[in-house]
Amino acid sequence: MSKRRKAEKGPAPLPPSALYRVCDSARFDFATTADLPGDFDGPAPALGQERAVEAIRFAIGMRHRGFNLFALGAEGTGRRSLILDHLREAAAARPPADDWVYVENFAATARPRALRLPAGRGRALERDMAHLVEELGHALPAAFEAEDYRARRQMVESEAKQQREAAFSAIQEDAEAHGIALVRTPGGLGLAPSKGDEVLPPDEFKQLPDEVQARLRAEMERLQERLEATIKQVPRWDRDARARLRELEREAVGRAIVHLMDDLRRAWVDLPEVGAYLDDVARDVALNAQDFLPESEEGEHRGEGRPRGPDGRFRRYRVNVLVCREGETGAPVVMETYPTQPNLIGRVEHIAQYGTLITDFNLIKAGSLHRANGGYLVMDALKLLMHPFAWEDLKRALRDHEIRIESPGQAMGLISTLSLEPQPIPLDLKVVLVGDPMLYYLLSHNDPEFGELFKVSADFDWHMERSETNTALLARSVAALARKEGLRPLDRGAVARIVEQASREVADSTRLSTHMASLADLVREADYWAGDAGAQTVAASHVERAVAASIRRLDRVRDNVQDEMLSGTVHIATDGEAVGQINGLAVLELGRFSFGRPTRVTARVRFGKGDVVDIEREVLLGGPIHGKGVMILSSFLASRYATELPLALSATLVFEQSYGGIEGDSASSTELYALLSALADLPIRQGLAVTGSIDQFGRVQAIGGVNEKIEGFFDLCRARGLDGSHGVLIPAANVPHLMLRKDVVEAAEAGLFAVYPVESVDQGMALLTGYPAGERDAEGKFPSGSINRRVAARLGAFMRRAEDLAMPRLSGGLGRNGGGG
Incomplete structure (x- = not known):
């Protein structure tokens, strides 16, 4: 008993100060956050994200191609806001990007031309062309109504008419001189014998002498040949006349629009591409001047396949302003929230007209690549990958340095109908993708082009050091949020409580969470409870109430689990x-809420073949990491107690009343304690619970969720009544991670609950059983009365039993051999 009492003193419980690291509000040099400075100069400092900020600045400054940025980190760490702040700062120092417009390609209508214009001048060209069309609508009809034009046109038409009439008159005179009449029939002009002014009837012609008939026939054949040759000349004369009319029209149009086009050319003389386009416009107007005449039937049928309307004939002279930078003072920064393929690279829309879908260059719409061209484009990587063709088209644009508008059907060759092929636009921008780390690693591994196009990664951390500098920056960030959203100022106690909660969220008293979204929500909720209490400032009690309320909204399942235990x-x-029975600790995660759940672990041992059976694994409820922990347990057992002889042991381990999957190795020490208890036949104190993994040397290793596990067992013990015998054994390596609830700390201060740091299995067994573990002496033996001595003795008994069972068979076999001899 003396040894047992001595062992009970083992590792001392942690002092209450080690269970929760308090933030001393007296260290703050402000009464409320209203006393803190205003907004930060430039982008707000990224709390704990120095490495990511360096990568962002490098990607922005690196102008070579391929140095696009992928920002990887947990959602809520402020990735987007931080990136946008730095991009906007860099964009403000750069000149505005260019305007881009699409205009008609008069040589190939299906291939609209793209024109690059200085920032803000796209709308000016659009207005100038609209004004030109309006002026042409007045100038051209007036030109065609001018006396000079009408007289010259009439002269050309008269000359053409006279030429035709003179030719046919000459034939008619020749025919009359030889007794032949030129007559008009439904089939055209014809020849017939005549008598005076009358056509000779057929009967009378047959009565003429044969030589007369022969002469008339010969003359008619000659005249017919002459008539046919003249008729063949008529279309050529008409063409010549129309050509002269067109030339006349062009001269009239030229005189009418020369001053209009000269004014436009002078306004755009600094842009040769626009000048060339205006020359094409002038030529097309001259060729299609009839379109501007109000009663021109010819113009009504021009431009088939184009959308119709009041200005349908003049759409080809419009300017489609794809991107306009008018009023912008820096490079563009675009956040694309819905990165579909059309939203990314643009699209060509269609109009239904007479049951047919038609389009022209005016229906080309810009994508986010166009809007961000010359600047920066930010997108969510997961959303981008979820939309068909968007990822591949983005890579193609970045690889080819141009934006090519093409529908998915065209790209895959599924659409054979004629559509537009807009001229590609040169691309020069920086793309920033935001996603979680797993997505980044999957792309890096599976997409060979990803590494070439996104050479820079900004890795956002989920926690930072809890230093005075970072604590002060966190306080300023809270002040900036309160000021920006019009919240009540927070006093220093409230800020201190937020700092403590930031450590609690990362389960590390030496770290602070960088999940700014959750901390911002905490500030907003605390402001709500302050308003509910009628307070002018947010105090620590309001922050505490916000924390409790957020848990209260989510802890229904936890209460139900505890009720099942209490009942x-x-x-x-x-x-x-x-x-052979011990309380293990597990963590259940339900969305954003996690809690600890005690579970009963039992072990049974018997003589056998050295098998340690994990029932969870046998029934496929145990995961691979859990199975690994059990195998490490078996290795430790064999290496400590059976270095020279095999184990003659069969043992079973199970999580009692567990009906779901078990994963993780944090219960491996718990299972080993239960197994050693069964082997040593020593009872374990049920007022203690255990967590921790082990290695092959019996060292207890750190685990996750230590705060939730301790609190889960504490809640059960408190509900049944704390008496000072309750506590939890945790790995000593987890001590810095402790940020326990206030009620747990208060119970520890009152001596009603204890948290023991354990470094080895021997320490844990001593605390759980009250007996010393014992170490081997110089002869390799464990001391009498120790736990290890009892375990070794039990295993030795199993071994001797195995030998006893084997010897009779061996001796019997020898006896039979001897008798046979």
């Missing part, structure tokens, strides 16, 4: 002692 439906013992 005995789920058996968890919190007093007394039991052999």
